[in-house]
Amino acid sequence: MAKIEPYREIYIKDGYRCVYCGRDMLSDFDTWMSIELDHVIPKAEGGDDSITNRVTSCNLCNKLKGAFVPEGFAKMEQQELLEEIRGWIFKESLKWRAKYYPATEQFRVEEFRRLQAQQEDD
Numbered sequence: 001m002a003k004i005e006p007y008r009e010i011y012i013k014d015g016y017r018c019v020y021c022g023r024d025m026l027s028d029f030d031t032w033m034s035i036e037l038d039h040v041i042p043k044a045e046g047g048d049d050s051i052t053n054r055v056t057s058c059n060l061c062n063k064l065k066g067a068f069v070p071e072g073f074a075k076m077e078q079q080e081l082l083e084e085i086r087g088w089i090f091k092e093s094l095k096w097r098a099k100y101y102p103a104t105e106q107f108r109v110e111e112f113r114r115l116q117a118q119q120e121d122d
């Protein structure tokens, strides 16, 4: 059998799903394009390149996770670690939504009106 590239080994291990939100990264082209590898424990915190420390992540979860590591991470089992990180990502997503959603909706409404006015002028 041909040798598999290390990053693909990780995608296969995770079933091509984001380990944080469960998104199926093979579901469509846009989702596929947002596939990333994440170091569960960042290298800056002593994380290595082992297959257990690297996981499949969508870019949104990876961005929301940032440099987060749970307190006491060094003594945690992988599943507990991932649960802590999922909780963090969920809270971050709520924070970002609350902060930016009203602004992005406002922007969309303004753009919609601008395009409408433009069409009426044509």
Ligand SMILES: [Zn+2]
Pocket (backbone or CB within 6 Å): 018, 019, 020, 021, 022, 023, 057, 058, 059, 060, 061, 062
């Ligand atoms: Zn995700």
